[in-house]
Amino acid sequence: MLKEFKEFAVKGNLVDLAVGFILGGAFSTIVQSLVNDIMMPPLGLALGGVDFTDLFVPLDGGTYESLAAATEAGAPVIAWGKFVNSCISFLIMALALFFVVKGINNLKRKQEEAPAEAPPPPRQEVLLEEIRNLLAKQS
Numbered sequence: 001m002l003k004e005f006k007e008f009a010v011k012g013n014l015v016d017l018a019v020g021f022i023l024g025g026a027f028s029t030i031v032q033s034l035v036n037d038i039m040m041p042p043l044g045l046a047l048g049g050v051d052f053t054d055l056f057v058p059l060d061g062g063t064y065e066s067l068a069a070a071t072e073a074g075a076p077v078i079a080w081g082k083f084v085n086s087c088i089s090f091l092i093m094a095l096a097l098f099f100v101v102k103g104i105n106n107l108k109r110k111q112e113e114a115p116a117e118a119p120p121p122p123r124q125e126v127l128l129e130e131i132r133n134l135l136a137k138q139s
Contacts, residue, residue: 031096035089055081 008014040052056067057078064070070077120126 028093031089031093035085035092039088040085052081052084055084
């Protein structure tokens with residue numbers, strides 16, 4: 001069993017999986033920053049200064065200045081602004097991954113379309129050429 005695990009780990013499956021998770025986490029922080037720091041401020045400005053992350057509905061009927069104030073007071077809230085941000089993050093990440101996969105697929109198609117090497121001649125033909133060359137040397 002240990003031998004099988006070593007083969008599994010050495011083949012690269014485990015390493016590829018680990019690299020994928022690490023890059024996925026890094027990519028997630030980039031997308032989150034893109035949404036929160038670059039896309040949401042102009043969108044909020046266009047909507048009259050609305051900051052989506054601070055949009056919420058308190059369920060206890062109270063009035064709070066911000067989501068942080070409501071959370072600090074222990075009020076139950078529906079933080080729908082955070083949900084909107086998460087949906088936008090998901091859409092951006094899905095779009096970015098679509099373009100990555102599309103690019104990889106295009107590269108694969110180009111490799112498949114590349115002309116393959118000519119197949120070697122049949123064995124009979126090679127043998128006939130050798131016989132011809134031997135006969136040519138004898139005469």
